[in-house]
């Protein structure tokens with residue numbers, strides 16, 4: 373029997389314990405309202421604050437919740453990759469664990485996916501420091517110009533993918549900033565949707581300018597090469 377759910381929601385978290393109870397409640401409300409079958413794939417990226425225990429408790433309460441615990445902190449890309457490879461849904465949605473994304477926006481993301489293979493959110497009225505706003509704007513502009521990809525706000529983690537566009541994509545450190553672009557390079561239909569954004573109430577951001585800038589530039593050079601070398605094919609027959 374095929375037990376693939378309609379929807380997988382993948383949420384990486386590193387030291388987000390105080391955000392998890394409201395996150396689970398908001399996600400559950402949003403997911404139930406879709407009327408679809410769903411699973412929630414939570415990834416603990418080696419947290420030291422009780423995030424893993426909170427995830428395990430949630431998974432113990434509901435068989436649709438998976439708590440994937442990484443051995444040690446491996447970074448957002450690794451946590452995302454682990455979650456994506458565990459996700460079984462026909463549609464895979466990603467968002468952050470810190471409540472900056474609003475699960476109530478889920479219907480808008482899913483509606484945009486009706487006519488696309490990949491949907492990426494655009495944070496409106498973004499609740500971050502001006503340094504972050506300016507550096508994001510520059511990074512998005514540079515990346516779009518170098519790669520020619522269509523993503524306005526790659527830092528918005530609220531995204532959705534039809535599962536087939538993710539199959540076989542290369543995963544690397546930093547890939548969370550390039551996934552929609554890689555899908556588009558392989559021919560995926562792309563759409564964007566404006567979403568709300570909230571300030572962090574608990575915990576701290578894991579990023580500053582320093583740990584994004586140089587890595588971002590190095591990754592950009594790698595992805596520029598990858599763009600020309602990604603295997604790209606459509607299956608015409610299979611029997």
Ligand code: UDP
Pocket residue numbers: 384385386387388417445446447448451467468469470472527576577578579
């Ligand atoms: N995150 C993670 N592993 C890390 C760093 C971050 O799983 O090594 C998660 C984090 O818990 C959050 C998401 O990735 O759910 C985005 O991180 P953050 O909110 O710090 O980024 P920002 O919103 O400040 O760009």
Ligand code: MG
Pocket residue numbers: 468470472572577
């Ligand atoms: Mg955040």
